Amino acid sequence: MSNKNKATIAVRHGIEADKHHGAVVPPLYLSTTYSFADFDTKRQYDYGRSGNPNRDILAETLAELEGGAKGIITATGMSAVHLVTQLLNSDDTLVIPHDCYGGSYRLFTSLEKRGLLKLKVLDLTQANNHQQIAAIKPKLIWLETPSNPILRLTDIKAITCIAKQCGALVAADNTFLSPALQNPIELGVDIVVHSTTKYINGHSDVVGGAVIAATHELGDELAWWANNIGITGAPFDSYLTLRGLRTLNVRLKQHQENAFTLAQYLECSPYVSQVYYPGLKSHPQHELAKQQQRGFGGMVSFDIKGDINDAAAFLTSLKDFTLAESLGGVESLICHPATMTHAGMEATARLNAGVGDTLIRISVGIEDVNDLLADLDQAFAQLNAAKSPTLTEQQGDVAEVKTQQDSSFKFTPALTALW
Numbered sequence: 001m002s003n004k005n006k007a008t009i010a011v012r013h014g015i016e017a018d019k020h021h022g023a024v025v026p027p028l029y030l031s032t033t034y035s036f037a038d039f040d041t042k043r044q045y046d047y048g049r050s051g052n053p054n055r056d057i058l059a060e061t062l063a064e065l066e067g068g069a070k071g072i073i074t075a076t077g078m079s080a081v082h083l084v085t086q087l088l089n090s091d092d093t094l095v096i097p098h099d100c101y102g103g104s105y106r107l108f109t110s111l112e113k114r115g116l117l118k119l120k121v122l123d124l125t126q127a128n129n130h131q132q133i134a135a136i137k138p139k140l141i142w143l144e145t146p147s148n149p150i151l152r153l154t155d156i157k158a159i160t161c162i163a164k165q166c167g168a169l170v171a172a173d174n175t176f177l178s179p180a181l182q183n184p185i186e187l188g189v190d191i192v193v194h195s196t197t198k199y200i201n202g203h204s205d206v207v208g209g210a211v212i213a214a215t216h217e218l219g220d221e222l223a224w225w226a227n228n229i230g231i232t233g234a235p236f237d238s239y240l241t242l243r244g245l246r247t248l249n250v251r252l253k254q255h256q257e258n259a260f261t262l263a264q265y266l267e268c269s270p271y272v273s274q275v276y277y278p279g280l281k282s283h284p285q286h287e288l289a290k291q292q293q294r295g296f297g298g299m300v301s302f303d304i305k306g307d308i309n310d311a312a313a314f315l316t317s318l319k320d321f322t323l324a325e326s327l328g329g330v331e332s333l334i335c336h337p338a339t340m341t342h343a344g345m346e347a348t349a350r351l352n353a354g355v356g357d358t359l360i361r362i363s364v365g366i367e368d369v370n371d372l373l374a375d376l377d378q379a380f381a382q383l384n385a386a387k388s389p390t391l392t393e394q395q396g397d398v399a400e401v402k403t404q405q406d407s408s409f410k411f412t413p414a415l416t417a418l419w
Protein backbone atom coordinates (compact mmCIF):
# COMPACT_ATOMS: atom_id res chain seq x y z
CA MET A 1 0.00 0.00 0.00
CA SER A 2 1.17 3.50 -0.80
CA ASN A 3 2.34 5.72 2.07
CA LYS A 4 1.21 8.83 0.19
CA ASN A 5 -1.61 11.03 1.43
CA LYS A 6 -5.05 10.26 0.06
CA ALA A 7 -5.41 13.44 -1.99
CA THR A 8 -2.13 12.60 -3.74
CA ILE A 9 -3.19 9.00 -4.38
CA ALA A 10 -6.51 10.18 -5.86
CA VAL A 11 -4.73 12.57 -8.20
CA ARG A 12 -1.70 10.47 -9.19
CA HIS A 13 -2.49 6.75 -9.09
CA GLY A 14 -2.10 5.35 -12.63
CA ILE A 15 -0.54 8.52 -14.04
CA GLU A 16 2.18 7.48 -16.54
CA ALA A 17 0.88 3.91 -16.62
CA ASP A 18 1.29 3.94 -20.42
CA LYS A 19 4.81 2.64 -20.97
CA HIS A 20 4.34 2.58 -24.77
CA HIS A 21 3.83 6.30 -25.45
CA GLY A 22 4.13 7.87 -22.04
CA ALA A 23 0.56 9.21 -22.10
CA VAL A 24 0.12 11.04 -18.79
CA VAL A 25 -3.54 10.11 -18.50
CA PRO A 26 -4.14 6.34 -18.69
CA PRO A 27 -5.46 5.61 -22.22
CA LEU A 28 -8.95 4.24 -22.74
CA TYR A 29 -8.92 0.53 -23.61
CA LEU A 30 -12.17 -0.32 -25.36
CA SER A 31 -10.99 -3.63 -26.84
CA THR A 32 -13.12 -6.54 -25.66
CA THR A 33 -10.39 -9.11 -26.31
CA TYR A 34 -6.59 -9.35 -26.09
CA SER A 35 -4.20 -11.45 -28.16
CA PHE A 36 -2.32 -14.34 -26.57
CA ALA A 37 1.44 -13.73 -26.49
CA ASP A 38 2.03 -17.30 -27.70
CA PHE A 39 0.38 -20.70 -27.69
CA ASP A 40 -1.04 -21.30 -24.19
CA THR A 41 0.55 -18.01 -23.04
CA LYS A 42 -1.98 -15.51 -21.81
CA ARG A 43 -1.04 -11.88 -21.26
CA GLN A 44 -2.31 -9.93 -18.24
CA TYR A 45 -5.67 -9.39 -19.96
CA ASP A 46 -7.63 -11.80 -22.13
CA TYR A 47 -11.31 -10.72 -22.15
CA GLY A 48 -13.05 -7.45 -21.23
CA ARG A 49 -15.56 -8.84 -18.76
CA SER A 50 -12.79 -10.51 -16.75
CA GLY A 51 -10.28 -7.67 -16.80
CA ASN A 52 -9.65 -4.23 -18.29
CA PRO A 53 -6.85 -1.71 -17.60
CA ASN A 54 -9.18 1.28 -17.01
CA ARG A 55 -11.26 -0.69 -14.55
CA ASP A 56 -8.13 -1.93 -12.77
CA ILE A 57 -6.63 1.54 -12.31
CA LEU A 58 -9.91 2.80 -10.84
CA ALA A 59 -10.21 -0.29 -8.61
CA GLU A 60 -6.62 0.04 -7.33
CA THR A 61 -7.06 3.76 -6.63
CA LEU A 62 -10.26 3.20 -4.67
CA ALA A 63 -8.71 0.28 -2.74
CA GLU A 64 -5.79 2.54 -1.77
CA LEU A 65 -8.13 5.35 -0.73
CA GLU A 66 -10.25 3.03 1.43
CA GLY A 67 -7.23 1.23 2.91
CA GLY A 68 -8.39 -2.10 1.43
CA ALA A 69 -6.52 -4.93 -0.29
CA LYS A 70 -8.56 -5.18 -3.48
CA GLY A 71 -11.26 -3.24 -5.33
CA ILE A 72 -13.88 -4.45 -7.80
CA ILE A 73 -15.61 -2.06 -10.19
CA THR A 74 -19.22 -2.85 -11.01
CA ALA A 75 -21.71 -1.47 -13.54
CA THR A 76 -23.92 0.23 -10.91
CA GLY A 77 -24.03 0.83 -7.18
CA MET A 78 -26.81 -1.73 -6.93
CA SER A 79 -24.70 -4.39 -8.65
CA ALA A 80 -22.00 -3.68 -6.05
CA VAL A 81 -24.59 -4.28 -3.30
CA HIS A 82 -25.79 -7.43 -5.07
CA LEU A 83 -22.23 -8.70 -5.45
CA VAL A 84 -21.70 -8.71 -1.68
CA THR A 85 -24.83 -10.86 -1.18
CA GLN A 86 -23.10 -13.62 -3.24
CA LEU A 87 -21.14 -14.38 -0.06
CA LEU A 88 -24.36 -15.64 1.59
CA ASN A 89 -25.93 -19.09 1.46
CA SER A 90 -29.68 -19.59 1.88
CA ASP A 91 -29.39 -20.36 5.61
CA ASP A 92 -27.10 -17.38 6.34
CA THR A 93 -28.57 -14.35 8.10
CA LEU A 94 -27.99 -10.81 6.90
CA VAL A 95 -28.59 -7.98 9.39
CA ILE A 96 -29.54 -4.70 7.73
CA PRO A 97 -30.39 -1.23 9.08
CA HIS A 98 -34.07 -0.25 8.93
CA ASP A 99 -33.23 2.97 7.12
CA CYS A 100 -30.74 1.72 4.50
CA TYR A 101 -30.87 2.97 0.90
CA GLY A 102 -34.26 2.12 -0.61
CA GLY A 103 -32.80 0.16 -3.54
CA SER A 104 -30.68 -1.96 -1.18
CA TYR A 105 -33.70 -2.57 1.06
CA ARG A 106 -35.76 -3.68 -1.95
CA LEU A 107 -32.98 -6.01 -3.13
CA PHE A 108 -32.39 -7.61 0.29
CA THR A 109 -36.11 -8.17 0.92
CA SER A 110 -36.66 -9.66 -2.56
CA LEU A 111 -33.71 -12.04 -2.11
CA GLU A 112 -35.19 -13.07 1.24
CA LYS A 113 -38.64 -13.68 -0.33
CA ARG A 114 -37.03 -16.08 -2.81
CA GLY A 115 -35.31 -17.94 0.04
CA LEU A 116 -31.81 -16.90 -1.04
CA LEU A 117 -30.91 -15.53 2.40
CA LYS A 118 -32.37 -14.85 5.84
CA LEU A 119 -32.92 -11.24 6.84
CA LYS A 120 -33.10 -9.34 10.12
CA VAL A 121 -33.92 -5.62 10.05
CA LEU A 122 -32.67 -3.54 13.01
CA ASP A 123 -32.29 0.12 13.92
CA LEU A 124 -28.51 0.07 14.16
CA THR A 125 -28.28 3.75 15.06
CA GLN A 126 -29.49 2.77 18.56
CA ALA A 127 -26.72 1.25 20.69
CA ASN A 128 -29.26 -0.73 22.77
CA ASN A 129 -30.15 -2.75 19.64
CA HIS A 130 -26.55 -3.87 19.19
CA GLN A 131 -26.85 -6.57 21.86
CA GLN A 132 -29.43 -8.41 19.74
CA ILE A 133 -26.90 -8.93 16.95
CA ALA A 134 -24.79 -11.56 18.70
CA ALA A 135 -27.86 -13.71 19.42
CA ILE A 136 -28.89 -13.59 15.74
CA LYS A 137 -25.49 -15.04 14.71
CA PRO A 138 -25.44 -13.28 11.34
CA LYS A 139 -23.04 -14.13 8.54
CA LEU A 140 -23.03 -10.50 7.41
CA ILE A 141 -23.96 -7.14 8.95
CA TRP A 142 -24.79 -4.28 6.58
CA LEU A 143 -24.08 -0.70 7.59
CA GLU A 144 -24.89 2.63 6.03
CA THR A 145 -23.75 5.69 7.93
CA PRO A 146 -24.78 8.48 7.79
CA SER A 147 -28.17 7.25 6.67
CA ASN A 148 -30.49 8.69 4.09
CA PRO A 149 -32.29 11.11 4.34
CA ILE A 150 -32.04 12.22 7.98
CA LEU A 151 -28.36 11.50 8.43
CA ARG A 152 -28.41 9.24 11.47
CA LEU A 153 -25.09 7.65 12.37
CA THR A 154 -24.17 4.10 13.28
CA ASP A 155 -21.17 3.49 15.54
CA ILE A 156 -18.94 1.53 13.15
CA LYS A 157 -16.38 0.44 15.76
CA ALA A 158 -19.07 -0.81 18.15
CA ILE A 159 -20.60 -2.95 15.39
CA THR A 160 -17.29 -4.38 14.16
CA CYS A 161 -16.47 -5.31 17.78
CA ILE A 162 -19.70 -7.31 18.10
CA ALA A 163 -19.13 -8.84 14.65
CA LYS A 164 -15.69 -10.13 15.72
CA GLN A 165 -17.26 -11.75 18.80
CA CYS A 166 -19.88 -13.60 16.73
CA GLY A 167 -17.75 -14.28 13.64
CA ALA A 168 -19.78 -12.07 11.29
CA LEU A 169 -18.51 -10.06 8.34
CA VAL A 170 -19.35 -6.35 8.20
CA ALA A 171 -20.03 -4.43 4.99
CA ALA A 172 -20.47 -0.64 4.94
CA ASP A 173 -22.10 1.41 2.20
CA ASN A 174 -19.83 4.47 2.27
CA THR A 175 -21.55 6.35 -0.56
CA PHE A 176 -22.73 9.34 1.50
CA LEU A 177 -19.27 10.39 2.70
CA SER A 178 -16.87 8.90 0.12
CA PRO A 179 -13.33 7.73 1.02
CA ALA A 180 -12.32 11.38 1.46
CA LEU A 181 -14.32 11.67 4.69
CA GLN A 182 -14.74 8.17 6.13
CA ASN A 183 -12.77 4.92 5.86
CA PRO A 184 -14.78 2.07 7.42
CA ILE A 185 -12.04 -0.54 6.82
CA GLU A 186 -9.79 1.41 9.20
CA LEU A 187 -12.58 1.00 11.80
CA GLY A 188 -12.67 -2.78 11.38
CA VAL A 189 -15.12 -3.26 8.48
CA ASP A 190 -14.42 -6.12 6.01
CA ILE A 191 -16.08 -4.75 2.88
CA VAL A 192 -16.85 -1.21 1.66
CA VAL A 193 -19.47 -0.57 -1.00
CA HIS A 194 -19.89 2.58 -3.10
CA SER A 195 -22.33 3.90 -5.59
CA THR A 196 -19.60 5.73 -7.55
CA THR A 197 -22.52 7.49 -9.30
CA LYS A 198 -22.50 9.93 -6.39
CA TYR A 199 -19.45 11.73 -4.92
CA ILE A 200 -16.73 9.52 -6.42
CA ASN A 201 -17.60 10.33 -10.03
CA GLY A 202 -19.13 13.56 -8.80
CA HIS A 203 -20.45 14.99 -12.06
CA SER A 204 -23.84 13.26 -12.41
CA ASP A 205 -22.88 11.63 -15.71
CA VAL A 206 -21.89 8.02 -14.90
CA VAL A 207 -23.80 5.29 -13.05
CA GLY A 208 -21.33 2.91 -11.41
CA GLY A 209 -20.35 1.00 -8.31
CA ALA A 210 -17.39 -0.39 -6.40
CA VAL A 211 -16.69 -3.00 -3.75
CA ILE A 212 -13.47 -2.81 -1.72
CA ALA A 213 -12.37 -5.78 0.38
CA ALA A 214 -10.11 -5.50 3.41
CA THR A 215 -8.28 -8.76 2.57
CA HIS A 216 -6.98 -10.31 -0.66
CA GLU A 217 -8.86 -13.52 0.09
CA LEU A 218 -12.23 -11.78 0.33
CA GLY A 219 -11.35 -9.55 -2.63
CA ASP A 220 -10.49 -12.55 -4.82
CA GLU A 221 -13.75 -14.29 -3.92
CA LEU A 222 -15.78 -11.17 -4.76
CA ALA A 223 -13.84 -10.57 -8.00
CA TRP A 224 -14.51 -14.19 -9.01
CA TRP A 225 -18.24 -13.64 -8.47
CA ALA A 226 -18.22 -10.29 -10.32
CA ASN A 227 -16.75 -11.98 -13.40
CA ASN A 228 -18.97 -15.02 -12.95
CA ILE A 229 -22.24 -13.11 -12.91
CA GLY A 230 -20.96 -10.50 -15.38
CA ILE A 231 -21.51 -7.24 -13.52
CA THR A 232 -18.11 -5.63 -14.05
CA GLY A 233 -18.14 -1.96 -15.09
CA ALA A 234 -17.61 -0.60 -18.60
CA PRO A 235 -14.14 0.76 -19.56
CA PHE A 236 -15.42 4.21 -20.57
CA ASP A 237 -17.39 4.51 -17.31
CA SER A 238 -14.22 3.63 -15.39
CA TYR A 239 -12.25 6.20 -17.40
CA LEU A 240 -14.75 8.96 -16.59
CA THR A 241 -15.10 7.89 -12.96
CA LEU A 242 -11.32 8.02 -12.50
CA ARG A 243 -11.34 11.53 -13.98
CA GLY A 244 -13.99 12.50 -11.43
CA LEU A 245 -12.08 10.82 -8.60
CA ARG A 246 -8.99 12.96 -9.31
CA THR A 247 -10.78 15.97 -7.79
CA LEU A 248 -12.65 14.15 -5.00
CA ASN A 249 -10.83 15.85 -2.14
CA VAL A 250 -11.18 19.42 -3.36
CA ARG A 251 -14.81 18.85 -4.30
CA LEU A 252 -15.65 17.38 -0.90
CA LYS A 253 -14.00 20.29 0.89
CA GLN A 254 -16.26 22.72 -0.96
CA HIS A 255 -19.35 20.49 -0.71
CA GLN A 256 -19.08 20.30 3.04
CA GLU A 257 -18.08 23.91 3.58
CA ASN A 258 -21.20 24.94 1.65
CA ALA A 259 -23.32 22.31 3.44
CA PHE A 260 -22.14 23.50 6.84
CA THR A 261 -22.99 27.10 5.94
CA LEU A 262 -26.45 26.13 4.70
CA ALA A 263 -27.08 23.96 7.77
CA GLN A 264 -26.24 26.88 10.07
CA TYR A 265 -28.41 29.22 8.04
CA LEU A 266 -31.34 26.80 8.12
CA GLU A 267 -30.96 26.27 11.85
CA CYS A 268 -31.44 30.02 12.38
CA SER A 269 -34.33 30.27 9.94
CA PRO A 270 -37.79 31.06 11.34
CA TYR A 271 -39.28 28.92 8.52
CA VAL A 272 -37.50 25.72 9.56
CA SER A 273 -38.47 23.46 12.45
CA GLN A 274 -35.51 21.05 12.40
CA VAL A 275 -32.18 20.63 10.62
CA TYR A 276 -30.39 17.31 10.21
CA TYR A 277 -26.64 17.69 9.70
CA PRO A 278 -23.95 15.79 11.65
CA GLY A 279 -21.77 18.90 11.72
CA LEU A 280 -24.23 20.81 13.90
CA LYS A 281 -23.80 20.64 17.67
CA SER A 282 -27.56 20.03 17.85
CA HIS A 283 -27.15 16.71 15.96
CA PRO A 284 -27.58 13.95 18.58
CA GLN A 285 -24.54 12.09 17.23
CA HIS A 286 -22.28 15.07 16.58
CA GLU A 287 -19.55 13.61 18.85
CA LEU A 288 -19.68 10.22 17.10
CA ALA A 289 -19.42 12.02 13.74
CA LYS A 290 -16.23 13.75 14.95
CA GLN A 291 -14.80 10.39 16.05
CA GLN A 292 -15.44 8.22 13.02
CA GLN A 293 -15.63 10.75 10.16
CA ARG A 294 -13.05 13.20 8.86
CA GLY A 295 -15.76 15.67 7.86
CA PHE A 296 -19.52 16.03 7.95
CA GLY A 297 -20.30 15.67 4.26
CA GLY A 298 -22.40 17.56 1.76
CA MET A 299 -25.91 16.33 2.56
CA VAL A 300 -28.30 18.44 4.64
CA SER A 301 -31.95 17.70 5.40
CA PHE A 302 -34.53 19.83 7.17
CA ASP A 303 -38.20 20.05 8.03
CA ILE A 304 -39.91 23.17 6.77
CA LYS A 305 -42.61 24.63 9.04
CA GLY A 306 -46.14 24.10 7.76
CA ASP A 307 -47.40 21.26 5.60
CA ILE A 308 -46.77 19.58 2.25
CA ASN A 309 -48.11 22.64 0.39
CA ASP A 310 -45.48 24.83 2.01
CA ALA A 311 -42.81 22.30 1.04
CA ALA A 312 -44.11 22.31 -2.55
CA ALA A 313 -44.30 26.12 -2.77
CA PHE A 314 -40.77 26.46 -1.36
CA LEU A 315 -39.28 23.84 -3.67
CA THR A 316 -40.83 25.26 -6.81
CA SER A 317 -39.68 28.81 -6.17
CA LEU A 318 -35.98 27.89 -5.94
CA LYS A 319 -33.79 28.77 -8.92
CA ASP A 320 -30.27 27.58 -8.06
CA PHE A 321 -31.29 24.16 -6.70
CA THR A 322 -32.52 21.53 -9.14
CA LEU A 323 -35.51 19.48 -8.04
CA ALA A 324 -34.07 15.99 -8.59
CA GLU A 325 -33.18 12.71 -6.90
CA SER A 326 -29.58 11.49 -6.56
CA LEU A 327 -26.68 13.29 -4.92
CA GLY A 328 -22.98 13.94 -4.93
CA GLY A 329 -22.67 15.94 -8.16
CA VAL A 330 -21.12 19.41 -8.33
CA GLU A 331 -24.57 20.99 -8.78
CA SER A 332 -26.98 21.48 -5.88
CA LEU A 333 -29.97 19.15 -5.99
CA ILE A 334 -32.99 19.38 -3.75
CA CYS A 335 -35.58 16.70 -3.18
CA HIS A 336 -38.78 15.97 -1.33
CA PRO A 337 -38.17 12.41 -0.07
CA ALA A 338 -41.86 11.67 0.70
CA THR A 339 -42.89 12.11 -2.96
CA MET A 340 -39.56 11.28 -4.60
CA THR A 341 -36.82 9.00 -3.18
CA HIS A 342 -39.07 7.42 -0.51
CA ALA A 343 -42.38 7.45 -2.42
CA GLY A 344 -42.30 3.66 -2.70
CA MET A 345 -42.39 3.27 1.09
CA GLU A 346 -45.66 2.57 2.89
CA ALA A 347 -46.77 5.76 4.74
CA THR A 348 -46.39 4.47 8.33
CA ALA A 349 -42.96 2.93 7.61
CA ARG A 350 -41.95 6.20 5.97
CA LEU A 351 -43.06 8.25 8.99
CA ASN A 352 -41.32 5.79 11.34
CA ALA A 353 -38.12 6.39 9.42
CA GLY A 354 -38.56 10.14 10.07
CA VAL A 355 -39.56 10.97 6.50
CA GLY A 356 -42.57 13.26 6.90
CA ASP A 357 -44.30 15.47 4.32
CA THR A 358 -42.29 18.55 5.33
CA LEU A 359 -38.86 16.91 5.04
CA ILE A 360 -36.55 18.36 2.39
CA ARG A 361 -33.14 16.93 1.45
CA ILE A 362 -30.36 18.92 -0.18
CA SER A 363 -27.30 17.55 -1.94
CA VAL A 364 -25.30 20.74 -1.53
CA GLY A 365 -23.20 21.50 -4.59
CA ILE A 366 -20.03 23.52 -5.02
CA GLU A 367 -21.62 26.72 -6.36
CA ASP A 368 -20.78 30.02 -4.64
CA VAL A 369 -22.49 29.62 -1.29
CA ASN A 370 -23.79 33.20 -1.31
CA ASP A 371 -25.88 32.43 -4.38
CA LEU A 372 -27.30 29.36 -2.64
CA LEU A 373 -28.11 31.36 0.50
CA ALA A 374 -29.74 34.13 -1.54
CA ASP A 375 -31.87 31.58 -3.36
CA LEU A 376 -33.06 29.94 -0.13
CA ASP A 377 -33.74 33.40 1.25
CA GLN A 378 -35.93 34.50 -1.68
CA ALA A 379 -37.86 31.20 -1.63
CA PHE A 380 -38.58 31.52 2.11
CA ALA A 381 -39.55 35.17 1.61
CA GLN A 382 -42.01 34.22 -1.14
CA LEU A 383 -43.52 31.63 1.16
CA ASN A 384 -43.87 34.22 3.87
CA ALA A 385 -45.37 36.77 1.46
CA ALA A 386 -47.94 34.24 0.26
CA LYS A 387 -48.92 33.49 3.87
CA SER A 388 -49.13 37.09 5.12
CA PRO A 389 -50.38 39.23 2.22
CA THR A 390 -50.95 42.20 4.55
CA LEU A 391 -47.29 42.27 5.48
CA THR A 392 -46.30 42.38 1.84
CA GLU A 393 -48.87 45.09 1.08
CA GLN A 394 -47.68 47.27 3.94
CA GLN A 395 -44.02 46.88 3.16
CA GLY A 396 -44.27 47.00 -0.59
CA ASP A 397 -41.98 44.06 -1.21
CA VAL A 398 -40.22 41.19 0.52
CA ALA A 399 -36.94 42.99 1.10
CA GLU A 400 -37.70 43.54 4.78
CA VAL A 401 -38.18 39.84 5.38
CA LYS A 402 -34.92 39.11 3.64
CA THR A 403 -32.92 41.49 5.83
CA GLN A 404 -34.44 40.04 8.97
CA GLN A 405 -33.40 36.61 7.86
CA ASP A 406 -29.89 37.78 6.99
CA SER A 407 -29.28 39.47 10.30
CA SER A 408 -30.22 36.38 12.30
CA PHE A 409 -27.65 34.29 10.48
CA LYS A 410 -24.03 34.18 11.54
CA PHE A 411 -21.69 31.99 9.56
CA THR A 412 -18.83 30.30 11.38
CA PRO A 413 -16.29 28.69 9.07
CA ALA A 414 -15.05 26.06 11.53
CA LEU A 415 -14.56 23.00 9.40
CA THR A 416 -10.91 23.33 8.45
CA ALA A 417 -9.81 21.82 11.77
CA LEU A 418 -11.25 18.50 10.67
CA TRP A 419 -9.07 18.22 7.60
Ligand SMILES: *Cc1c(COP(=O)(O)O)cnc(C)c1O
Pocket residue numbers: 076077078079101103104144148173175176194195196197198207208209
Ligand atom coordinates in the same frame (compact mmCIF):
# COMPACT_ATOMS: atom_id res chain seq x y z
C1 LIG B 1 -27.46 5.60 -5.10
C2 LIG B 1 -27.13 4.69 -3.99
C3 LIG B 1 -27.00 3.31 -4.19
C4 LIG B 1 -27.30 2.65 -5.53
O1 LIG B 1 -26.40 3.05 -6.51
P1 LIG B 1 -26.73 3.14 -8.09
O2 LIG B 1 -25.45 3.64 -8.64
O3 LIG B 1 -27.88 4.06 -8.25
O4 LIG B 1 -27.07 1.76 -8.55
C5 LIG B 1 -26.65 2.52 -3.10
N1 LIG B 1 -26.43 3.07 -1.88
C6 LIG B 1 -26.55 4.39 -1.67
C7 LIG B 1 -26.31 4.92 -0.29
C8 LIG B 1 -26.89 5.24 -2.70
O5 LIG B 1 -27.03 6.55 -2.46
